Amino acid sequence: MSKQANKVKDKTLYTLHSNICKALANPIRIEIIDILSNKEMSFGELQEATGVLKSNLSQHLTVLVSKGILIQRKEGLNAYYKLSTIKVATACQIMREVLIDNIKKQQKLIN
Amino acid sequence: MSKQANKVKDKTLYTLHSNICKALANPIRIEIIDILSNKEMSFGELQEATGVLKSNLSQHLTVLVSKGILIQRKEGLNAYYKLSTIKVATACQIMREVLIDNIKKQQKLIN
DNA sequence: TTATTAGTTTACAAAACTATAAACAATATT
DNA sequence: AATATTGTTTATAGTTTTGTAAACTAATAA
Numbered sequence: 001m002s003k004q005a006n007k008v009k010d011k012t013l014y015t016l017h018s019n020i021c022k023a024l025a026n027p028i029r030i031e032i033i034d035i036l037s038n039k040e041m042s043f044g045e046l047q048e049a050t051g052v053l054k055s056n057l058s059q060h061l062t063v064l065v066s067k068g069i070l071i072q073r074k075e076g077l078n079a080y081y082k083l084s085t086i087k088v089a090t091a092c093q094i095m096r097e098v099l100i101d102n103i104k105k106q107q108k109l110i111n
Numbered sequence: 112m113s114k115q116a117n118k119v120k121d122k123t124l125y126t127l128h129s130n131i132c133k134a135l136a137n138p139i140r141i142e143i144i145d146i147l148s149n150k151e152m153s154f155g156e157l158q159e160a161t162g163v164l165k166s167n168l169s170q171h172l173t174v175l176v177s178k179g180i181l182i183q184r185k186e187g188l189n190a191y192y193k194l195s196t197i198k199v200a201t202a203c204q205i206m207r208e209v210l211i212d213n214i215k216k217q218q219k220l221i222n
Numbered sequence: 223t224t225a226t227t228a229g230t231t232t233a234c235a236a237a238a239c240t241a242t243a244a245a246c247a248a249t250a251t252t
Numbered sequence: 253a254a255t256a257t258t259g260t261t262t263a264t265a266g267t268t269t270t271g272t273a274a275a276c277t278a279a280t281a282a
Contacts, residue, residue: 009162011138011142014138014139014141014142014145015138016210016214017138017141017203017206017207017210018135018136018137018138018140018141020206020209020210020213021132021135021136021141021203021206022136022239024129024132024135024136024206025129025132025133025135025136025239026129026239026240027122027125027126027128027129028125028240029129030125030128030129030132031122031125034125043258043259044258044259051120052241053241053242053243054258054259054260055241055242055243055244055259055260055261055262056240056241056242057259058259058260058261059240059241059260059261060240062260062261067213068209068212068213068216069209074259076249076250076258077248077249077250077257077258077259078258078259079258079259079260084209084213085209085212087205087206087208087209087212088206088209090205091202091203091205091206091209092128092132092202094198094201094202094205095128095131095132095135095198095199095202096128097198098131098179098180098195098196098198098199098202099127099128099131101179101196101198102131102178102179102195103127105179133269136269137269137270139270153228154228154229155228155229163271164271164272164273165228165229165230166229166230166231166232166271166272166273166274167270167271167272168229169229169230169231170230170231170270170271172229173230173231185229187228187279187280188227188228188229188278188279188280189228189229190228190229190230
């Protein structure tokens with residue numbers, strides 16, 4: 001018999017897993033991941049690209065870094081961000097395919 | 112010039128994309144996707160497997176179906192659920208790898 | 223028809239998330 | 253040293269998400 005009592009399952013992994021997935025659960029953070037999918041960028045460039053208020057952008061970047069999705073590098077006054085691994089962009093891309101497939105299915109229902 | 116005014120970007124896709132990713136942003140829904148990754152299951156079996164209150168389970172299943180992640184099939188008194196596409200399980204698996212990689216990195220920092 | 227079973231919907235309070243504004247800190251420039 | 257620039261942190265109000273309980277609906281069995 002395992003350490004876990006019968007029928008009492010350890011859900012820690014599911015909680016950790018969902019915590020990292022929460023990083024994808026916001027349109028601004030999806031946009032940031034999208035922009036950074038193939039290059040590093042500075043905070044200022046991200047601000048320009050997203051049009052988001054700097055305090056808000058900083059908060060979202062903090063979330064992504066804290067979950068290990070982005071890596072931050074500081075150089076003088078500037079901060080640079082990049083994906084910690086291409087896997088994140090891949091997972092993101094697959095979820096976008098699911099979205100597109102669903103939209104296509106809905107359109108078929110209409111026609 | 113496009114229909115969008117200069118520098119005013121259309122973020123609709125990012126919003127739709129994040130909306131579907133929100134399905135992954137909960138431990139119970141991650142568990143459901145995990146359980147259904149390779150088989151169809153009835154509501155009752157899912158209840159047994161997850162140990163979640165039936166009203167809550169029904170709510171989470173409703174979220175997953177409404178986002179096109181699960182397909183529901185009814186047969187008499189019973190309801191059966193399965194993934195609409197294997198892609199969701201794939202994306203989920205990749206995010207789990209990101210999680211595991213990050214945990215390993217943290218452990219290296221300690222040792 | 224009445225009761226039972228299986229699952230859904232609704233109401234609601236607690237917790238988590240979000241965007242804005244303002245204060246702050248760190249580095250670089252004059 | 254004083255100022256400007258870049259980015260972070262904090263406070264806060266509004267919104268969304270969540271789990272529980274209770275009421276409800278639909279299909280089957282007695």
